[in-house]
Amino acid sequence: MARRGGPIITDAMRTEVQRILSETLKARKQRQTPERFAILDEVYATVGHFDADELYARLQEKGVRVSRATVYNTLDLLLDCNLVVRHQFGSKQATYERGYSYRQHDHLICLDCEELFEFCDPRLQAIQEMVQEIYQIGITSHSLQMYGNCMRENCPNRPAAGRDSTA
Amino acid sequence: MARRGGPIITDAMRTEVQRILSETLKARKQRQTPERFAILDEVYATVGHFDADELYARLQEKGVRVSRATVYNTLDLLLDCNLVVRHQFGSKQATYERGYSYRQHDHLICLDCEELFEFCDPRLQAIQEMVQEIYQIGITSHSLQMYGNCMRENCPNRPAAGRDSTA
DNA sequence: ATAACTGCAAAACATTTGCATACAG
DNA sequence: CTGTATGCAAATGTTTTGCAGTTAT
Numbered sequence: 001m002a003r004r005g006g007p008i009i010t011d012a013m014r015t016e017v018q019r020i021l022s023e024t025l026k027a028r029k030q031r032q033t034p035e036r037f038a039i040l041d042e043v044y045a046t047v048g049h050f051d052a053d054e055l056y057a058r059l060q061e062k063g064v065r066v067s068r069a070t071v072y073n074t075l076d077l078l079l080d081c082n083l084v085v086r087h088q089f090g091s092k093q094a095t096y097e098r099g100y101s102y103r104q105h106d107h108l109i110c111l112d113c114e115e116l117f118e119f120c121d122p123r124l125q126a127i128q129e130m131v132q133e134i135y136q137i138g139i140t141s142h143s144l145q146m147y148g149n150c151m152r153e154n155c156p157n158r159p160a161a162g163r164d165s166t167a
Numbered sequence: 168m169a170r171r172g173g174p175i176i177t178d179a180m181r182t183e184v185q186r187i188l189s190e191t192l193k194a195r196k197q198r199q200t201p202e203r204f205a206i207l208d209e210v211y212a213t214v215g216h217f218d219a220d221e222l223y224a225r226l227q228e229k230g231v232r233v234s235r236a237t238v239y240n241t242l243d244l245l246l247d248c249n250l251v252v253r254h255q256f257g258s259k260q261a262t263y264e265r266g267y268s269y270r271q272h273d274h275l276i277c278l279d280c281e282e283l284f285e286f287c288d289p290r291l292q293a294i295q296e297m298v299q300e301i302y303q304i305g306i307t308s309h310s311l312q313m314y315g316n317c318m319r320e321n322c323p324n325r326p327a328a329g330r331d332s333t334a
Numbered sequence: 335a336t337a338a339c340t341g342c343a344a345a346a347c348a349t350t351t352g353c354a355t356a357c358a359g
Numbered sequence: 360c361t362g363t364a365t366g367c368a369a370a371t372g373t374t375t376t377g378c379a380g381t382t383a384t
Contacts, residue, residue: 029338030338030339031337031338031339031382031383031384032383032384033338033339033340033382033383035339035340036339051373052373052374053372053373065341066340066341067340067341067342068341068342068373068374069340069341069342069374069375069376070339070340070341072373072374072375073339073340073375086258088255088257088258090255091253091255091261091348091349092372092373093372093373093374094258094373094374108298108302108304108306110304111307117302117304119298119301119302121294121297121298123290123293123294124291124294126290127288127290127291128313130288131275131286131288131313132315134286135275135284135286135317136318137275137277137284137315137316137317137318138315138316139275139313139314139315140278140314140315140316141313141314141315142311142312142313142314143310143311143312143314144309144310144311144312145309145310145311146295146298146306146308146309147306147307147308147309147310148299148304148305148306148307148308149304149305149307150302150303150304151303151304196363197363197364198357198358198359198362198363198364199358199359200357200358200363200364200365202364202365203364218348219348219349220348232366233365233366234365234366234367235348235349235366235367236349236350236351236365236366236367237364237365237366239348239349239350240350240364240365258373258374259347259348260347260348260349261348261349335384336382336383336384337382337383337384338381338382338383338384339380339381339382339383340379340380340381340382341378341379341380341381342377342378342379342380343376343377343378344375344376344377344378345374345375345376345377346373346374346375346376347372347373347374347375348371348372348373349370349371349372350369350370350371350372351368351369351370351371352367352368352369352370353366353367353368353369354365354366354367355364355365355366355367356363356364356365356366357361357362357363357364357365358361358362358363358364359360359361359362359363
């Protein structure tokens with residue numbers, strides 16, 4: 001079945017991602033600010049996908065006072081260390097999810113209700129390798145989304161039940 | 168090698184896409200305005216990918232007076248009849264390409280110079296069918312991009328030759 | 335000390351919207 | 360005629376930026 005946004009975080013994992021951020025900052029001669037670690041913590045306390053503004057709101061709720069600018073800056077930083085992954089689903093805002101210790105996966109999205117499923121198929125890896133070979137381009141990442149209409153009875157935007165399904 | 172944005176348009180093809188638009192408008196009881204057909208023509212006169220603003224600019228240059236709003240509205244309309252396909256590559260603006268009479272393909276993008284290649288692999292169709300079966304979701308479309316670094320000598324944004332590659 | 339980071343608000347950007355006018359049916 | 364489409368400009372919503380003040384090192 002579809003797993004959503006990775007496993008619940010463990011203490012060991014939290015320590016590990018903090019270490020990764022810390023090392024990256026050290027290597028890049030950037031500062032270890034409390035804001036950066038607070039944002040990292042909140043990202044790893046979040047199950048599933050989120051956007052920059054949701055993350056900002058969640059931080060405010062918890063009393064962590066950071067600005068939106070810092071949230072965006074820090075997300076870029078975490079992107080650089082692969083501690084988050086960014087997706088561009090619709091043409092709307094970017095969504096993010098934790099990037100550490102979670103298998104590569106792709107997304108399946110219901111066009112009516114926006115329900116989101118995750119899947120993984122090894123053939124994609126094979127395609128990637130073949131494309132890399134043919135075009136002589138070192139592929140560093142990919143992004144695959146499939147769009148369709150889900151069968152949920154309660155899918156809020158389905159064409160009215162019992163009618164014909166002409167899209 | 169990579170084909171970019173489909174074949175040169177023929178008269179027969181132009182007539183056919185005009186017919187498709189015309190039929191769609193008739194079916195939806197919408198008006199056959201000159202703007203809509205002018206935009207369709209310009210889309211099909213365009214080789215490769217373009218964004219809404221490029222299309223708008225090209226129309227202005229040719230003396231076709233349409234507003235940006237109409238360009239956006241018409242692109243949505245053409246999307247509905249599958250006469251154009253929309254892609255969301257970066258997080259920047261959407262890009263479009265002609266959707267009629269051109270095989271389904273996916274994209275390979277150089278992260279440095281944004282050079283864009285197209286490829287097609289039948290295994291993707293197989294993945295799509297399997298995912299559809301597993302999740303019981305009728306898949307209507309997909310979007311796959313691979314990102315990497317191309318080997319072009321003149322790739323404008325390659326890490327400077329001979330230097331270290333610290334980003 | 336001092337350069338990097340932050341918060342704030344303004345700017346930037348693509349896209350959408352509201353409304354008065356034009357025009358296809 | 361009549362309602363749909365258009366053009367214009369203002370609004371929207373997300374992300375970026377400039378700058379003055381803070382703070383990690």
